[in-house]
Amino acid sequence: MNKILLFIFLIPILSIGQNTITICDGDSALIFGNWETSAGVYTNGGQNTTLIINPLPIITPNFILNGNAQIQPGNVFQLTSANNGQSGSVWNNIQINLNNPFHFNIDVFLGCNNGGADGIAFVLQPVSTSIGSQGGGIGYAGISPSFAVEFDTWQNSSDPSYDHIAIQKNGVLNHNGGNNLAGPVGFPPSNYQIEDCQWHSAVFKWNPSSQTFTSRFRWLF
Numbered sequence: 498m499n500k501i502l503l504f505i506f507l508i509p510i511l512s513i514g515q516n517t518i519t520i521c522d523g524d525s526a527l528i529f530g531n532w533e534t535s536a537g538v539y540t541n542g543g544q545n546t547t548l549i550i551n552p553l554p555i556i557t558p559n560f561i562l563n564g565n566a567q568i569q570p571g572n573v574f575q576l577t578s579a580n581n582g583q584s585g586s587v588w589n590n591i592q593i594n595l596n597n598p599f600h601f602n603i604d605v606f607l608g609c610n611n612g613g614a615d616g617i618a619f620v621l622q623p624v625s626t627s628i629g630s631q632g633g634g635i636g637y638a639g640i641s642p643s644f645a646v647e648f649d650t651w652q653n654s655s656d657p658s659y660d661h662i663a664i665q666k667n668g669v670l671n672h673n674g675g676n677n678l679a680g681p682v683g684f685p686p687s688n689y690q691i692e693d694c695q696w697h698s699a700v701f702k703w704n705p706s707s708q709t710f711t712s713r714f715r716w717l718f
């Protein structure tokens with residue numbers, strides 16, 4: 498079947514040594530030796546740095562769009578439209594420092610048709626801002642090293658029959674091997690098909706002190 502692909506990636510922003518630093522809400526920036534998360538002007542006595550928390554991340558130059566990805570009104574990245582054979586990615590071009598925490602809360606729209614595919618993934622990777630994959634690869638197949646939270650809406654060989662979330666590493670989507678770090682888990686109730694024409698909230702959170710990554714997904718409306 499010729500399937501459409503949806504996938505996403507947002508790498509948190511880290512900027513050092515600039516007079517003005519813009520970060521996404523939830524990220525942090527190193528300013529004069531301290532990791533700051535609040536907007537404001539920070540000083541070391543002779544030098545000032547302004548930190549801006551950007552509530553509209555699509556207007557920053559740090560996001561790189563590939564394939565069929567487009568910016569849509571309402572601060573939205575559309576990775577693919579509801580047509581066959583599409584793929585798209587959005588990467589942030591500044592790498593995050595995992596010695597520091599991040600907490601991203603994004604909204605996800607997974608379509609209106611259970612016959613659509615293949616899903617979306619939140620991916621951390623240091624390789625490139627121009628890579629991706631199509632179809633059942635959900636955009637991150639073959640990217641190594643990488644860390645991906647997939648929202649898989651189409652059953653492939655190792656997938657359960659229902660839509661699911663799983664955490665996979667190194668661009669391997671097989672849920673039966675050692676690259677499957679968590680899941681797959683279905684969407685309640687009763688392993689629901691998630692293409693419900695609704696926006697959903699997804700949270701990705703990293704705690705370097707406890708070395709714990711947390712992902713949450715819920716209905717917004």
Ligand SMILES: [Ca+2]
Nearest residue numbers: 611650660690
């Ligand atoms: Ca589905």
Ligand SMILES: [Ca+2]
Nearest residue numbers: 649651652653
């Ligand atoms: Ca799949």
